[in-house]
Amino acid sequence: MPQTPLTRRSVLATGAIGSAAVLLSPKAGASAAPAAAPAVIANGAHVGALVVGSGYGGAVAALRLTQAGISTHLIEMGRDWGTGNGTFTPSAREPDKRSTWFRTRSDQPVNHFMGADINRDIPLYAGVLASERFAAMRIYQGRGVGGGSLVNGGMAVTPTQAFFQEMLPSVNQASMYNTYFPRARAALGVSSVDPAWMESSPWYKFARVGRKQANRSGFSTTVVPNVYDWNYMKQEQAGTVTKSALAGQVIYGNDNGKRSLDKTYLAQAKATGRLVVSPLHEVTSLVPFGSGYKVTIRQITDTGTVVAIKTVTADKVFIAAGSVGTSKLLVRQRALGNLPNLAAEVGSGWGNNGNVMVGRANHMWDATGANQSTIPSLGIDNWNDAGGRSFIEVAPIPTGIETYIQLYLAITANANRAAFTYDTATDGVNLSWQPSWSEPSINAAKRVLDKINSKEGTMYRTDLFGSTKTWGDDFTYHPLGGCLLDVATDNVGRLHGHPGLYVMDGALIPGCTSVNPFLTITALAERNIEAIIGADFA
Numbered sequence: 222m223p224q225t226p227l228t229r230r231s232v233l234a235t236g237a238i239g240s241a242a243v244l245l246s247p248k249a250g251a252s253a254a255p256a257a258a259p260a261v262i263a264n265g266a267h268v269g270a271l272v273v274g275s276g277y278g279g280a281v282a283a284l285r286l287t288q289a290g291i292s293t294h295l296i297e298m299g300r301d302w303g304t305g306n307g308t309f310t311p312s313a314r315e316p317d318k319r320s321t322w323f324r325t326r327s328d329q330p331v332n333h334f335m336g337a338d339i340n341r342d343i344p345l346y347a348g349v350l351a352s353e354r355f356a357a358m359r360i361y362q363g364r365g366v367g368g369g370s371l372v373n374g375g376m377a378v379t380p381t382q383a384f385f386q387e388m389l390p391s392v393n394q395a396s397m398y399n400t401y402f403p404r405a406r407a408a409l410g411v412s413s414v415d416p417a418w419m420e421s422s423p424w425y426k427f428a429r430v431g432r433k434q435a436n437r438s439g440f441s442t443t444v445v446p447n448v449y450d451w452n453y454m455k456q457e458q459a460g461t462v463t464k465s466a467l468a469g470q471v472i473y474g475n476d477n478g479k480r481s482l483d484k485t486y487l488a489q490a491k492a493t494g495r496l497v498v499s500p501l502h503e504v505t506s507l508v509p510f511g512s513g514y515k516v517t518i519r520q521i522t523d524t525g526t527v528v529a530i531k532t533v534t535a536d537k538v539f540i541a542a543g544s545v546g547t548s549k550l551l552v553r554q555r556a557l558g559n560l561p562n563l564a565a566e567v568g569s570g571w572g573n574n575g576n577v578m579v580g581r582a583n584h585m586w587d588a589t590g591a592n593q594s595t596i597p598s599l600g601i602d603n604w605n606d607a608g609g610r611s612f613i614e615v616a617p618i619p620t621g622i623e624t625y626i627q628l629y630l631a632i633t634a635n636a637n638r639a640a641f642t643y644d645t646a647t648d649g650v651n652l653s654w655q656p657s658w659s660e661p662s663i664n665a666a667k668r669v670l671d672k673i674n675s676k677e678g679t680m681y682r683t684d685l686f687g688s689t690k691t692w693g694d695d696f697t698y699h700p701l702g703g704c705l706l707d708v709a710t711d712n713v714g715r716l717h718g719h720p721g722l723y724v725m726d727g728a729l730i731p732g733c734t735s736v737n738p739f740l741t742i743t744a745l746a747e748r749n750i751e752a753i754i755g756a757d758f759a
């Protein structure tokens with residue numbers, strides 16, 4: 222049977238990452254590091270801990286389980302992208318087959334320019350960015366070992382304590398802000414741009430112009446921390462290293478510069494010798510079996526041919542397939558009677574973090590620059606506006622030419638929540654989001670951007686999200702919820718009704734984090750896995 226080779230990656234032993242190592246003492250019954258780990262999981266295997274999905278929740282679980290001496294298998298439906306130059310699509314401007322998860326045409330967030338559709342035909346391939354379409358919402362997600370960290374903008378923002386209290390009232394605030402957020406920031410390698418460099422770099426002119434305009438209308442901006450290596454970016458500008466953020470790479474992966482999970486949590490987990498990663502393996506079913514679970518896994522090639530259907534058994538299963546992947550998997554298993562005891566709330570409470578995008582047309586004297594880094598550095602903070610709360614990223618539009626466009630991604634307070642439901646006719650899962658539900662988000666964003674337009678005498682662009690469409694309100698980068706903490710699970714992510722089955726990812730978070738979500742997902746996973754290892758592996 223053909224098997225996908227496991228490519229080894231180098232460990233980035235930075236000080237920040239090293240200082241984050243929380244060495245848990247090995248548990249009773251924990252296995253020693255295997256002499257020669259198998260390349261991928263074998264059909265018929267019995268494993269102690271199985272983690273489904275290698276994004277933030279999965280990577281945290283994998284690291285802390287292996288550090289506690291527990292042999293762990295990580296199952297990931299996307300590719301292992303390896304490292305180094307030439308792994309990913311060279312620029313988001315020119316999507317090739319590596320860009321997109323099994324579509325015959327790219328499906329970009331900004332998909333039009335001056336009336337023209339800028340998507341491209343591409344061969345079907347296990348590309349790194351999935352655009353998953355539901356009736357009224359398309360959801361962008363990372364696919365590959367590292368999940369969303371491979372494709373995201375790296376913005377690592379801590380929500381205010383006041384909002385965290387509102388979002389997850391059952392979670393002890395002090396422990397989050399004193400222990401788990403700092404632990405997550407250190408392990409992810411979060412830092413901020415050198416302010417002096419940002420003021421002078423031509424690649425951040427778009428950010429400076431965006432800030433000037435926000436300030437002129439009475440709004441303050443805040444620097445947004447990131448996992449991108451800012452020193453590497455300085456060298457990109459100096460021309461001494463291969464360009465990545467300064468070459469238009471981000472949503473289809475960064476070959477260099479970004480500390481994605483494969484270089485941080487997952488590299489550390491592999492270094493324990495107790496982690497086996499199975500890329501191009503998708504978990505399709507879960508059934509209780511003895512005191513654990515029987516798990517069915519489909520293995521594919523990178524062009525989509527199914528090469529194996531494997532059945533394995535696991536004592537404990539950590540589901541970290543992302544808000545959408547986790548919700549879909551569990552809703553379907555409940556409907557098929559495989560996990561009959563799951564709570565009725567599994568599938569509910571889904572939100573899009575209030576995401577909407579929009580562009581403004583600047584005047585010729587407010588050029589945003591032909592050269593733009595793909596990594597944002599500033600946000601307009603209007604979260605205290607009770608009439609419509611928003612945190613608006615000043616986003617780049619790295620086309621390589623001067624467009625005079627000021628682009629924004631707004632994160633807004635939007636109380637609408639959708640549910641995932643099983644559809645017997647298609648054997649698929651639907652999402653109940655309605656087009657009109659984005660209106661509160663647009664209204665919140667307009668409270669800032671209408672004012673800027675009025676002050677600057679400018680208008681919105683209507684040619685970026687369709688041939689005549691102002692708002693990018695039908696997609697999200699930030700799916701959250703579907704399996705809420707302390708509702709569908711207990712207060713650390715144990716699913717009700719099925720012992721030994723856990724949720725670890727963005728599905729736990731009720732629809733909105735007020736800021737970009739991965740730092741919150743990581744910190745919450747750190748909290749939960751510590752409690753689970755302490756209590757359930759004794």
Ligand code: FAE
Pocket residue numbers: 273274275276277278279296297298299361362363364365366367368369370372373374375376377378472502503504505541542543544546547550698699700725726727728736737738739740742
């Ligand atoms: P996620 O990272 O999505 O990982 C889930 C993994 O599970 C994926 O690798 C899937 O391939 C895999 N999977 C799914 N189903 C299965 C299955 N059945 N079997 C095996 N594997 C499976 O989940 N957030 C920020 O905070 N800052 C940003 O700057 C930012 N920018 C973004 C830009 C883009 C283009 C996108 C798409 C997202 C961005 N995000 C950003 C969102 C962030 O990446 C996302 O919230 C996290 O990745 C979610 O983490 P999870 O662990 O929940």
